[in-house]
Amino acid sequence: MIGLIAVSVGCCSLLLLRLLFRKRISINGKTVLITGASSGLGEALARHLFNKQCQLILLARRIDRLENLRNELTNLHPSYPQPKLVQIDLSNYEQLSSSTLMNILEHEPIDCLINNAGISQRSSVLDTSMDIVNDIFRLNYMSLVTLTKLVLTKMIEKKQKNSSIVNISSMQGLVAVPDRSSYSASKHAVQAFSDSLRMELGEQYPKQNINVCVISPSYIRTELGQQALNRMHNKDEKLTDDKKSSAYEPDYVAERIVNAIEYREHDVIIAPFQQYLAIWLRRFLPSVFFTIMIARNKRLKAKK
Numbered sequence: 001m002i003g004l005i006a007v008s009v010g011c012c013s014l015l016l017l018r019l020l021f022r023k024r025i026s027i028n029g030k031t032v033l034i035t036g037a038s039s040g041l042g043e044a045l046a047r048h049l050f051n052k053q054c055q056l057i058l059l060a061r062r063i064d065r066l067e068n069l070r071n072e073l074t075n076l077h078p079s080y081p082q083p084k085l086v087q088i089d090l091s092n093y094e095q096l097s098s099s100t101l102m103n104i105l106e107h108e109p110i111d112c113l114i115n116n117a118g119i120s121q122r123s124s125v126l127d128t129s130m131d132i133v134n135d136i137f138r139l140n141y142m143s144l145v146t147l148t149k150l151v152l153t154k155m156i157e158k159k160q161k162n163s164s165i166v167n168i169s170s171m172q173g174l175v176a177v178p179d180r181s182s183y184s185a186s187k188h189a190v191q192a193f194s195d196s197l198r199m200e201l202g203e204q205y206p207k208q209n210i211n212v213c214v215i216s217p218s219y220i221r222t223e224l225g226q227q228a229l230n231r232m233h234n235k236d237e238k239l240t241d242d243k244k245s246s247a248y249e250p251d252y253v254a255e256r257i258v259n260a261i262e263y264r265e266h267d268v269i270i271a272p273f274q275q276y277l278a279i280w281l282r283r284f285l286p287s288v289f290f291t292i293m294i295a296r297n298k299r300l301k302a303k304k
């Protein structure tokens with residue numbers, strides 16, 4: 001018991017010292033690549049980082065959306081670096097190394113990669129086809145790993161210092177919920193991949209100081225839920241998360257992420273208090289957690 005208290009006090013002191021002496025490395029004017037910048041969180045991140053005069057490289061499939069965003073931003077600040085756009089389907093991750101993106105990576109050292117593109121699901125394990133499981137993993141995990149490897153190789157070759165890899169996970173990457181099995185699993189995989197990578201970089205390239213940051217937000221008001229429903233041909237809007245009154249605005253989450261990049265954070269959870277409690281319960285009192293979650297899901301389904 002005394003040992004446990006000593007360890008807890010030690011950890012709290014270390015955390016406090018880290019908070020007090022954390023160093024800020026400004027992102028102003030840096031080159032930032034954002035995947036999934038055509039809507040939601042990616043779009044909000046693009047706005048924030050453009051205002052910091054970053055050279056943006058924006059990726060998505062809907063090029064018209066990216067063009068509208070670029071026009072809006074450049075009209076606002078004509079003298080700031082014009083964002084570069086790449087229309088790409090990232091789920092074809094096998095073709096990434098032969099895409100036009102490679103040409104940009106060859107000439108443009110990326111200071112910060114934000115792996116943000118993602119898709120979700122709204123169905124039980126039994127109702128989810130293997131095609132959907134595959135699609136979720138191809139985009140949320142395989143493309144993230146492929147792009148990270150491509151960008152990281154260049155960062156290391158060019159001996160860049162203080163760069164960042166930011167992986168947008170989710171609260172569901174820490175605690176799974178019903179009807180999101182593959183989405184939650186893909187985000188758990190992102191967390192594990194990022195943890196391994198952070199340790200490897202710390203061990204092998206300490207002088208380059210490449211930070212790996214995982215962002216785990218709770219619900220955000222974006223198109224994620226609607227896109228999931230469309231893909232499953234299920235138009236039951238009541239199932240969308242973004243209608244939840246507690247959902248965060250993308251702008252707020254983007255601001256927190258930019259802050260996390262500048263302060264070189266490792267793991268950032270953006271969630272209300274009860275969701276921190278859920279993480280704790282899942283770990284230390286799993287049977288209580290599962291009982292609560294089953295009852296909660298029944299109640300939610302009965303309301304619909």
Ligand SMILES: NC(=O)c1ccc[n+]([C@@H]2O[C@H](COP(=O)([O-])OP(=O)(O)OC[C@H]3O[C@@H](n4cnc5c(N)ncnc54)[C@H](OP(=O)(O)O)[C@@H]3O)[C@@H](O)[C@H]2O)c1
Nearest residue numbers: 036038039040041061062090117118170219220222223224
């Ligand atoms: N919304 C939430 O409640 C929430 C909570 C926690 C974490 N997150 C995470 O936040 C990230 C951003 O999602 P969001 O909420 O902003 O949703 P969103 O508005 O639906 O944005 C998703 C983005 O991903 C892009 N994308 C989807 N499929 C793609 C593909 N095959 N190739 C390239 N780009 C693709 C979309 O662009 P195109 O369709 O134009 O390709 C879009 O720009 C995701 O990783 C998500 O898991 C969201």
